[in-house]
Amino acid sequence: MDKRLNYRLITGKDDAGFCERVSSLIDEGYRLYGSPSVRYNGKDVIVAQAVVLPEKRHEKVSP
Known part of the structure; x- marks a missing residue:
């Protein structure tokens, strides 16, 4: 994926792989959201975690 999305919902089985995926996104600048x-599901624990990129701040230019 070339364009980084402002919002992502990561889902999966609650295991080390899921934690690695979320940790990798945090390293890329995403922040946990909620x-x-x-x-x-009767067999596995399934987790979902939303992540967002911080808002881009626009500097105000004085006239």
């Missing part, structure tokens, strides 16, 4: 959602 609390994770956790659900049990």
Whole structure:
């Protein structure tokens, strides 16, 4: 993916791979958004975590 999205929802089985994916996005500048959602599907614990890029601040130019 060439363009970084401002918002992403990461989902998956609650394991080291999921944590690595979220950690990698944090290293790229994303920030956690809200609390994770956790659900049990009868076999595995499935988690979802939203991440966002910080807002781009526009400097005001004085006239």
